[in-house]
Amino acid sequence: MIYLHDGTADRSVTTSGIAAYWLAESGLSTASDERARKILEKLEQLGNWAAGEIMGRRRHNQERAESGYHDVVPRLTGPQMLVRRYLRRNPGAAPEQVAAGIEMPPATVNEVVSELRLAGILQGGRSADGLFLTESELRRYEMLD
Structure with a gap:
């Protein structure tokens, strides 16, 4: 479960093995894409494995785009x-x-x-x-x- 609150700190609480994440809404963008990215970053910082995987893939794709990887490697069968x-x-x-x-x-x-x-x-x-x-x-x- 993910909850947004109007406080200033993010935290996670685990009850019966289920994590609940309380994220501070302050500083989140109103643009949906940027807001979602920032929420995933916050979840990753709190130790959420799935968010970490998503952000890792995003960083990997961004590094490839910035390095010109897709221009260098031809698409081969x-x-x-x-x-x-x-x-x-x-x-x-x-x-x-x-x-x-x-x-x-x-x-x-x-x-x-x-x-x-x-x-x-x-x-x-x-x-x-x-x-x-x-x-x-x-x-x-x-x-x-």
Whole structure:
């Protein structure tokens, strides 16, 4: 239970294992989004686990937005991520080696390789030469490491 009061202090009272939170209404915004965020912050400070999880996720998302994470990391499918990860660890591998290494059908690997080439993530692999991550993709990894 959450109660808002006109006092100045926040507190929690646990009765029979159930917590009740008494939050000071002073200083809360009248804008609903800001008010809800501030209430969650107060609940987190009083030790409410769920509010802590919500605020942790919010801070995590905010840090990602501020760092440009969503601009840096391309949106890839699971198979694309597997191929990219394999080639980061095994540069110059042939498509057949990639297929065996990640236990994916060769036809699927060939399709994924084509998609990653179009996205500017992979180069090579058209003849006897192997597959490599592009320079821009290697720089992306350096930024994230």
